[in-house]
Amino acid sequence: MHTSAASIPRHSSFSFAQAQQFALPLLFTLFGLIMGSWAGRIPALAERVHVSHSALSMVLLCGGLGAVVSYPISSFLMGRFGARKTLLVSGMALLGVLVAIGMAPTVPRLMLAVLFLGITASTFDVAINSAATKREKQTGKSELSFLHGLGCAGGLAGATLGSLMASLKIAPATHFMMLAGPLALLLWAAYSMLDIEDEAEQVEKKSFSLPRGPLALLGLLGFLGSMSEGSIADWSGVFLKEHFGASDGLAPLALSAFSVMMLLSRLVGDKLKLRFGAQRLVTIGALVSASGLFFAVLSPNAYVALAGFAIAGLGLSLLFPFVFSAAGAQGPAALAAVASMAYSGSLMGPPVIGAVAHYVGMQAAIGYVGGLSLVIAMVASRTRLLK
Structure with a gap:
């Protein structure tokens, strides 16, 4: 001590x-x-x-x-x-x-x-x-x-x-x-x-480190997860405004709904991990997130779309804690490398979504984030370090 x-x-x-x-x-x-x-x-x-x-x-x-x-x-x-x-x-x-x-x-x-x-x-x-x-x-x-x-x-x-x-x-x-x-x-x-x-x-001692071997899949999960979270944080309100004509008061509630469900889920995540294991929770969670985002894209109005973003928050909530926990168990170098890769996802996500929105429309951009969740589910199901 x-x-x-x-x-x-x-x-x-x-x-x-x-x-x-x-x-x-x-x-x-x-x-x-x-x-x-x-x-x-x-x-x-x-x-x-x-x-x-x-x-x-x-x-x-x-x-x-x-x-x-x-x-x-x-x-x-x-x-x-x-x-x-x-x-x-x-x-x-x-x-x-x-x-x-x-x-x-x-x-x-x-x-x-x-x-x-x-x-x-x-x-x-x-x-x-x-x-x-x-x-x-x-x-x-x-x-x-x-x-x-x-x-x-x-x-x-x-x-x-x-x-x-x-x-x-x-x-x-x-x-x-x-x-x-x-x-x-x-x-x-x-x-x-x-x-x-x-x-x-x-x-x-490296200027930048990409995770290798089994750690590479953890890094990829962090990258895709932060790309998705960053995109939802920056663009969900814009989507409600442009696609449904939501008011300035209503538009930010998309991020609030996403964040509140993420918060509630994380408070019980450790107990769920003991019962079901991290890999299963992250895989199923990503499928839940994809369904929530596709639900938001196909919603008839902004209020129904809010429920979609809440479902997405529930689905993505446990990815970061469990990926960081698995990387940290491999030592601080592994954690720093996975974190660097995750942050590069938060750097690239919002501009990529902006480009998709510019060329194909806002609905397709949010659908693209839903597609990322499907990729997360596929990667998580193959990541052995997620226990």
Whole structure:
């Protein structure tokens, strides 16, 4: 046990042991809250620097690019300091970057800040997932689905807070500065409570690593899963608006329906994994997701389509927790490589869907995402590392 635990007096060890249980849940919720806060203020940030739709997609692309090139940074930090210190360093840097995004006065500076958001966010993500898979190994208990569910809840809270701040006409810079201080204190508290060894991890020295062998299928699942999630996040509301003429109030509910079902499913995912196994759940879930998306495409109106997106959220919900858990069980290098491949999917997904929508229409674009779910089911059924 590391020094922070050792320095606690004996009589309080029971309460400290209880507090340790909250460290990882708190870290995942914080991560969701930070990313949800950023996503919720994208329209206000775009308006502030007078950015067009096409330029905004370039700004968002910088975030995905940062995530993809983060592999050498996360590998170096994990190799030098271990998961616990890496999550503290990258988490504090992420909060600093969030404030910088709020204050960016021009489009080039916003692009630079969003690039750093991609780097720091994915490094933090790899570190907390590595810490969580270590805990799973120590305890023999599956908990990654529940933790990813808390990340979802944090994301919803962050986005809701963002829309509240926007309605109160509070500028993103002020909003992010109000968040950064309290969240930095919570991050430090979670870091102090986290009970995992501080030893450095042996990670290969490469600028970018593609998973090989059986790991390649996990990487492909991560790639297809993040491509699907990113596309639904960015385009489901546009689909409701363009195809059904949904109002500005109704259109964002597609993402809400998707996210809420994803959250609810992840909260019980670990228990389901014990009973049915990860491979079966991800395979069947992908088929459920495909049926939900095809249902949305063929719906007679926007309200029925919302149910389709909710079904898709239920179907895709367990892919990420189980893929990250399986990759983390193979060590931090495997986890970082699979995460890099997954992030490249989130980078490529939305622009590809945009191109499909441009040439063939919005209905075909959402149908294409449904097709991706069928490919996920096929790959998952052959992935031996999913247990």
